[in-house]
Amino acid sequence: MFARHLVALVLASTVAACAGLTGCATETSEDDSNDPSTAAPGDGTSEDAIVSEHSLAGSELPDHTLALSFDDGPGPRSKELADYLASENIHATFFINGKNVPGRQNMLAAELAGGHIIGNHTQNHIQLTNIPAAKLMSEVTLTDAFIAEVQPNGPWLLRPPFGAWNGAAARTINATPMSKYVGSVFWDIGGVLTDTAAADWDCWGKHITIEKCGALYMNEMNTRKRGIVLMHDIHSNTIDMVKQLVPQLKAQGWKFTTIPEVPSIKRALANVSAATAGPDACSSSTLGKSVPANTCVQSRTDQKWHRCENKEWVDASGSADAKCTGAKYPLTTP
Numbered sequence: 001m002f003a004r005h006l007v008a009l010v011l012a013s014t015v016a017a018c019a020g021l022t023g024c025a026t027e028t029s030e031d032d033s034n035d036p037s038t039a040a041p042g043d044g045t046s047e048d049a050i051v052s053e054h055s056l057a058g059s060e061l062p063d064h065t066l067a068l069s070f071d072d073g074p075g076p077r078s079k080e081l082a083d084y085l086a087s088e089n090i091h092a093t094f095f096i097n098g099k100n101v102p103g104r105q106n107m108l109a110a111e112l113a114g115g116h117i118i119g120n121h122t123q124n125h126i127q128l129t130n131i132p133a134a135k136l137m138s139e140v141t142l143t144d145a146f147i148a149e150v151q152p153n154g155p156w157l158l159r160p161p162f163g164a165w166n167g168a169a170a171r172t173i174n175a176t177p178m179s180k181y182v183g184s185v186f187w188d189i190g191g192v193l194t195d196t197a198a199a200d201w202d203c204w205g206k207h208i209t210i211e212k213c214g215a216l217y218m219n220e221m222n223t224r225k226r227g228i229v230l231m232h233d234i235h236s237n238t239i240d241m242v243k244q245l246v247p248q249l250k251a252q253g254w255k256f257t258t259i260p261e262v263p264s265i266k267r268a269l270a271n272v273s274a275a276t277a278g279p280d281a282c283s284s285s286t287l288g289k290s291v292p293a294n295t296c297v298q299s300r301t302d303q304k305w306h307r308c309e310n311k312e313w314v315d316a317s318g319s320a321d322a323k324c325t326g327a328k329y330p331l332t333t334p
């Protein structure tokens with residue numbers, strides 16, 4: 001009964017956030033779960049699904065806590081935004097479209113240098129829920145190549161265009177190496193423009209001022225009290241709005257966290273690392289995830305190298321230790 005009620009709530013918020021977006025998904029994960037023919041093989045433990053059939057959002061965040069996210073970039077002013085947020089000690093997640101990366105690699109570098117996270121928003125920003133599986137996978141893997149090059153240790157976060165998502169898309173991805181991704185990363189604030197809430201792209205399309213759009217975002221934040229915030233760094237007005245909003249939010253006592261710290265997403269990230277690390281895995285507090293046997297990690301606490309062996313950390317002589325046959329994680333990349 002409770003579970004069913006929860007699904008209904010998730011669906012209601014999905015529909016609301018999609019309202020007005022052309023091509024928004026109408027499929028529902030509830031329909032999928034009621035149809036035995038589409039059940040995943042070995043179904044029964046949610047841990048099986050790294051990319052969840054359901055959307056992950058920020059309703060469990062503490063009161064007055066936000067996780068900022070920016071979609072559809074990198075854009076011409078993404079570096080400026082990344083630098084600004086870093087100067088405010090705010091770390092956002094940038095869900096990029098691979099098609100926008102060529103010529104703007106410096107934007108990704110600035111995002112990483114600012115301590116931000118880069119997520120996958122697919123290559124061409126097309127709806128994933130009504131395309132063939134091969135096309136869906138190319139949309140995810142092409143952008144993954146850009147991300148893996150600059151952020152090789154993850155985290156791997158996926159947000160589908162329009163938030164359009166269903167069980168079939170999740171199962172397609174989970175059957176491939178892209179199952180390293182956690183998602184669908186949804187949002188709580190910024191999905192739809194109304195009299196009391198905002199969506200930046202819709203504000204600018206309707207020539208609403210930066211001040212008015214920012215006030216609508218603030219209003220929605222005060223109503224919901226917490227959550228993942230959706231904006232789009234491809235739009236110049238959005239960067240100006242963020243620079244107005246952040247000082248106001250701080251003055252009102254709002255705190256900022258990151259998407260990997262959002263409880264539902266934190267749990268999913270832990271599941272993915274446990275599932276991919278194997279039975280002899282060790283948990284690394286330095287990396288914040290589990291790693292397979294013979295992985296070597298330089299500890300943040302004592303700066304010494306340690307190797308994972310049979311679920312235990314043993315001493316290693318350094319990154320050149322011959323027994324370090326797996327991945328090596330120095331504290332600072334050379």
Ligand SMILES: [Zn+2]
Nearest residue numbers: 071072161162
């Ligand atoms: Zn988008």
